[in-house]
Amino acid sequence: MQIFTATLGTFSSLPFLPHLSAGDASCIPPIFSPLVNPTNFSKYTPKFPTNKLSYYTAKVSVSGNANTETSVSGVLENSSDSLSPEAIRQARRSADWEAAKASSDSGLIYDVRVEGFNGGGLLVRFHSLVGFLPFPQLSPLHSCKEPNKYIQDIAKGLVGSLVPVKVIQADEDKRKLIFSEKEAAWSRFSEQVNVGDIFEGRVGSVEDYGAFVHLCFPDGLYHLTGLVHVSEVSWDLVQDVRDVLLEGDQVRVKVISIDREKSRITLSIKQLEEDPLLETLDKVIPKDGSVPSDSFNSSTSNKIEPLPGLETILQELLQEDGIDDARISRQGFEKRVVSQDLQLWLSNAPPTNQRFTLLARAGRQVQEIHLITSLDQGGIKRALQRVLERVP
Template sequence: RSADWKAARAYLHSGFIYGGRVEGFNGGGLLVRFYSLVGFLPFPQLSPSHSCKEPNKTIHQIAKGLVGSILSVKVIQAEEESRKLIFSEKEAVWTKFSTQINVGDVFEGKVGSVEDYGAFVHLRFPDGLYHLTGLVHVSEVSWDLVQDVRDILIEGDDVRVKVVNIDRGKSRLTLSIKQLEEDPLLETLDKVIPQDGSADSDSLTTSNSSTIEPLPGLDAIFKELLQEDGINDVRISRQGFEKRVVSQDLQLWLSNAPPSDNMFTLLARAGRQVQEIQLATSLDQEGIKKALQRVLERVP
């Protein structure tokens, strides 16, 4: 047994993958054979492919079905004195499949869980299995201001995601849903308000015109914005009209572009009307987002 513990430590330090036979399971994970030793593979360290392949089964039903099978695992803890031998299938799968992905790649995915800070999405590979999991941060879920991720995503949802960062040292993927969609600010204004400044029957581009009035509800938001530290001025700019009504509710978007020369752009829309708003601010993009969140919490 001492020699087997030595072998376990060698696997731990080398990062080599071991093919372990599943001997059984308990309430927290699988029991995996390692030579004469039996180690533990916690359920959170299982590859997502099992639950995605059989979504209607409980984790214990999945575990029962794995008994007798051989799993590719990595040793992530080997302490002979305390007799702790812990495995991870996730780490083994990462080693195999992370080399097949690059920043900018687009995957079909399935939402595995939703947290306050974002959603974990399992990525589907060409073999049809879901091998890796990444995080879609709340800021990357939608161009709209998201108060609660659960209003948009639930466990089991099928989504398309873009890989925006790969931390190979920590085996972490950062994903985005919204980057596969046009920035509504750029998309809407470019369609509604011609870039050359010309106007037709469906658009207005007179930024200094006295006919431009803020959309209903914006005045209260403007007043509250001016109470925020770092926001020095708020003014309305271009205005346009879409050919169809998307929503009668007042909607606000933040530009994807960072502040330039202490100016930042917001977009408001209600019904067919689209309004560009210019902020004079010393805040960065994240600071503006937080300020806007505070304002929307105060304005009924």
């Protein structure tokens, strides 16, 4: 992707002010100064030379897959009469609006200079126009580099610098020119991300539905952001993401899906941890002598009272295709209480002769469950997950 630079060089503060008045107030709020009344820019008219002007051209090169190049030009023809400063400004702005529209359609990346900021974002220079870069459209690069700074302080430090952006809205009628640094970062760095990749990340914000995590790239900088859905935070049931993750936390995440059309990355934390449903029975009831030899007894299932909630789960398992029988075979007691909640595990061993083992535990009590099934290990796991979703 070719990167273009759009700057006008240096200019005084007074000519800058009339360009602000051309913008929509909802899009480009003015910079307030004690020396200037921001609601009246008309008297601050820049001085232009009165000699004849041959032409003015604003050209934008668009590089695409076909290596084609298009240009948008606004030309003022030679005239026997001198052009007024206002006519020059209008022609210049009109040509630059065309350039902005062409950039929006083609997905160009521009380096724009930050002119100032307000409560909502940065004011940036695009040729003779001033556009708006909202704070939510900034790359995570800035906040992760200075995590202890408020966004206004970060913005103040960006004034005068060049920022790579894409035009995401160019509406001349409404005077809205909106830029995104996030979209530019996506174009530059998303090809380096693949499903299955593991990143070090920093939690940026936490919502009810999940946490947004900024991804650290090999250069040590944070360029892209992905979402860890609440269901991918932990193998345990998470009621409130904020109980597990807080803004600024350092985490390791795995990329589990990428939507390149919508510029979205989906991440998982729990998939970097061992699935507790695949714990071996030996991890729960070790065979190294640490558990008394009578920790399991040979009582038949009709003499064993199922753990609270287990009987409903067994009944639901029998409704699953491929599971012919599910019953408690024996029970035992651990030395200590791990959790009072009912927990279930699958054996790591595959089914043998259509027999498979589950383990249920609550408090110190452990019950072993035998399944008669034609399913493989993966099918049993999916069946159990469906059952757990149905059982309150």
